[in-house]
Amino acid sequence: LVGAYAKALFPVLAVVLGLRSFVADPFRIPSSSMMPTLLIGDFILVNKFAYGLRLPITNQKFIVTGEPTRGDVVVFKPPQHPDQDWIKRVIGLPGDTITYHDHQVSVNGAVLRYEDGGNFVGKGKGAEMTGARLESEQLPGRPHLILARDDMPYFVQGESQWTVPAGNYFVMGDNRDNSEDSRFWGVLPETNLRGKAFMMWMTWDPGAGWSAFNRVGSRIP
Numbered sequence: 336l337v338g339a340y341a342k343a344l345f346p347v348l349a350v351v352l353g354l355r356s357f358v359a360d361p362f363r364i365p366s367s368s369m370m371p372t373l374l375i376g377d378f379i380l381v382n383k384f385a386y387g388l389r390l391p392i393t394n395q396k397f398i399v400t401g402e403p404t405r406g407d408v409v410v411f412k413p414p415q416h417p418d419q420d421w422i423k424r425v426i427g428l429p430g431d432t433i434t435y436h437d438h439q440v441s442v443n444g445a446v447l448r449y450e451d452g453g454n455f456v457g458k459g460k461g462a463e464m465t466g467a468r469l470e471s472e473q474l475p476g477r478p479h480l481i482l483a484r485d486d487m488p489y490f491v492q493g494e495s496q497w498t499v500p501a502g503n504y505f506v507m508g509d510n511r512d513n514s515e516d517s518r519f520w521g522v523l524p525e526t527n528l529r530g531k532a533f534m535m536w537m538t539w540d541p542g543a544g545w546s547a548f549n550r551v552g553s554r555i556p
Contacts, residue, residue: 406477
């Protein structure tokens with residue numbers, strides 16, 4: 336009887352593992368670095384097929400299906416913490432020159448436009464960001480909201496201009512004054528990519544005891 340159950344479960348487990356390894360994988364947002372786009376406690380789906388199929392353990396790509404585009408929200412292994420999964424937004428592509436100064440991003444010499452979105456009101460663990468400025472950053476083809484706070488001075492050791500080499504990307508958090516990203520540790524190698532975040536399937540903040548059902552199934556801009 337046990338053997339029969341095992342035989343019946345094996346195909347199911349194989350399908351689940353295959354989907355998680357090559358198609359889509361669920362992740363939970365643990366920090367505020369991507370607010371207001373992603374909140375602490377958001378559960379998201381990551382398309383692991385978007386940038387190519389990779390082997391589960393080595394992350395070696397064996398089928399190419401596409402490359403990141405500017406504005407994609409990506410999950411990756413940061414070079415300084417290869418045992419962790421982080422999430423940020425692609426701002427710079429290979430060959431781009433990125434400048435960050437006084438809360439403004441420039442791409443290849445063109446300063447991005449910003450539109451005022453009022454003040455942010457956070458809930459649960461995100462309440463600490465209440466009062467931050469909501470701004471719509473007009474990234475070409477991918478406008479999106481960011482947070483900025485004048486009471487959290489920007490500080491990066493060394494340069495504030497970066498040229499992205501081939502095979503790498505420049506990534507930043509949408510919570511610009513509370514994100515450890517390429518401004519601090521440099522460009523992201525393509526080989527560290529895990530996939531493209533594309534949908535929220537649940538939001539649950541255990542500290543606040545609330546769930547935002549209106550976010551279920553929403554696309555990640």
